[in-house]
Amino acid sequence: MKNDQPKFSKLDKRIGTLGKGISGQVDLYETKNKFGYAVKVYYPKENYESNKEFKIRVLHEYNILSKLDHCNIIKQYKYDVSLLGSTIKLYMPVGSPHLYKLVRNRNNLEQDELLCIWKQLCQGIKYLHSVNICHRDIKLENIIFDSEYKLIKIIDFATAQEVAPDTLSIGLVGSENYAAPETFTSLKYDGKASDIWSLGIILYYLINKKLPWKSAQWNDLDFKQYQTALNEESSNTILFNLGLDAIKESQLLQPDPNKRVSIFDFDYFSWFENIRFCNSIHSCGYNHNQTFK
Template sequence: MDLWGILKCMTPGHKDIPLQKWIEPIGRANKECDIHEPNISSKHCTIEKRMIGNETIFFITDVSSNGTWVNHSLIDKLEQVPLTCYDEITLLDPNLQKKKCISYMFVDIEFEKKESALGGPQSRYEILDFLGIGGFGVVRKVKRISDGTLWAMKKINISKARAKGEDKMIRNECDVLRQVNHPSIIKLGEVLETRDFVYIIMEFISGGNLLRGVRLANEHEREIHKQELDTLKEKMADCVNKHKVDEYNVLEEKYLNLKEEIDYTAFSEDVCRLIVKQILEALKYLHSKNIIHRDLKLENIMWTGKNYEIRVTDFGFGRVVGDDFIAGTICGTTLYAPPEFYKRQPYNGPKADIYSCGIVLYNMICNSFPFDCSLSPSELARAISEGKIIKRKKLESSSIELIDLLNNMLCVDPEKRFTSEQCLNHEFFKRKHEASSSLIEISKPAF
C-alpha cells in the first residue's frame, strides 16, 4: 500500500513514522518507529485508515499500559478516537513525563495536497509545534516560508461549525481582528479559506497565557515559603510529642494563616499594575471603536515573553456594535460574567468587559476567583448577582487603591461600574502607597 500519512516527530532525537498499512501499530515492537523508551508499550497505539462511503476517516486506538494523549487530552483505552490532520499524538503523559514522552504530528498527505490546491496554507507555511486546542480546532506554530517568520495558525473546520450554527463566531473573530491595530491586541496575519476549512494566521506569542502565569507565580510563592511551613510543621509535631497543647495551638494558627495567604497569592501589585493597565488600554481602544470582547479571561490574555507585555486574544464572542447597543445575549465564560447576566437583564457590553477585567485582576492578586466555586450553580449565581465577594487574606495587606479599583470594577450596578477610562485614571496606576491593615472595613461597596 502506498504512503498515505506521516507521524511527524516533534520530539528531538526521534524520527518520523511513515504510515502505509490500513492499521499501523505504533510502539517499541515496530522497527519503523525506532522507539526504545521502556515506559512506552511494545504496541502502544494503532493508527487506522478506514473508508466509509467515499470518505476517508482516520482513527487512533490506545492499547498501552501508560496512556496515549491526543492534543494533550488522555484518550480512553481501546476507544477509537477520530484523527484529523495536524492533531498532536503523544505517547505517555505530556505534562508529567515530559522527558520520556514522544510527540508526533499526524499528517494526512492527501488532505495537504487538496487543501494546498484550494488555497490553504500548506505551500506557504511550514507546520510546526502544537500550541493548543480550542472549540473549533487545533492551533499550531507555523513558519512562513518566504521570510522565515513565526506565526500561530488556527485550523478550523468551517463546514462542521456551519452545521452546528457556530460559524458566526469564527467570522466574528476574523472581522474584529481585521479592524484593530493596538500594541496589546493580537495581530492578524491573514485568513485563508478553502471549501471546508478556515486558517487564521496570527501573531505568534511565545510566553503562554495569563492563567499559566498566575499558576507559576503561585508555585514560586509556595517555593519561597516551603522551608518556613516545614519548620512550623516540625515544631507542631514536637509539641504533640511533648503534650504542649497551648504552644501547639499558637503554631497551628500561624501555620494555617500562612498557608492560606500562600494558597491565595499570585502576582505582586506592581506586576498586576503593569499587566492590567495594558488590558484596560486594549479595552479602551476596542470600546472607542464600538467593539466589545465579551469573553475576557485569563486564558485569553497571552504573554509575549518580553518583560510583562501581553496581548488580548480570542475574539470569537467579540462584536462590533452601535453607540446605543445594549446586549441581550449571554456570552463568554460564566465565572467572568457580570451580575446582570445572572439577573437575565440586558447589559452594557463595555461595562461587562470591565467586570471581566476585574475578575482577571482579582485572580492575579489572589490566585482564585472572588466567589466560592464549591457552591451549587444556583447558589453561585446568587452570590455573583449579590456581589458576595470573598475577603481573601491577601487583600488585607493590599493597598487602598487596589481595593478601591476592584470595588469599582466589580460593582454590581453596571451604571456605577467604572469605564475603562475611569479605571486608567484611578490612583492605583499613578503612585505607590503603603499597605493598610484595615482595607476591607474601609471598602464596603463590594467587599
C-alpha cells in the same frame, strides 16, 4: 499593520500545536527565514445551515480584528478558506502560553509586576471601548505575551461585538467564572460594563491567586456572601490590597452595572495612574521574559 507581515509559503514548516478546542486548534509554523507564526484552524463541529453561515460566523473574529491597531490587541495577518469552504485558517503572530498557565504555578510573583500586566490589559480594553467594541470573553486564558514577553495581547474575539453608543449586548457568552451577574439575569446588558467586571475578576486572581467565586449568581454561596457584605457595607468588601483609595474607587466588582465604573474613569484614579506598565516605548522595570518564560 501589514508592514511586518511575513511571506507565507506552502513550504513553511509546521512545528507543533499550541492548543486545541471544540471548534479547532492553533498550530505553530515557521518560515524558511525562521519567522514563527500561528495559524488558528477552524473546522465545523456544529450543525451550520451552510458553509456560508460557517464562514460568516468564523470570519466575524477576523473582520473585527482587521479594524484594530493597538499594541495590546493581537493582530491578524490574513485568512484562508478551503475550496469546499469547510475549513478556515486565521494567520497571526505567535505568542506565549496564556496567562493562566503562566501565573498559576508560579509563587512569589511581585504584585507590581502583575499590576503591569493588568494595566496593559486595561489599556487594550480602553482602546476597544473607545472604538465601540466589547470583547465579552475577557479571561486569563485569552491573554498572552508577545514573543519577547514584554507586551500582553488580548486574543479570541469570537464573541466580540461592535456596539453603537447605548446599544445593549444580547446572549450569555464567555466563561462563567468571569461573567458579570447581569449576563445571567438579563437578556440584554451593557457589554462594556461586563468587560469591566471581568477586569475585576482578573485583578482579584492576580493579587490573590484564586478566583473569588465560581459564578456570580445567587446560588453560588461565595458570591451571595460577597453581595450580602456589600449591602451591609461590611469590611469584608475589601477585595484588593491596593490601598484605601483603590478600595473606595474601584467599583470593578459592583454587581449593579449602572454603578460600575467605566474604563475611562480609571484615568481619574491616582492609584491606577501610579501603576508602572510596559508599552511600545517604556518598560515597567521588570523583565517579564525572565519571570515567565
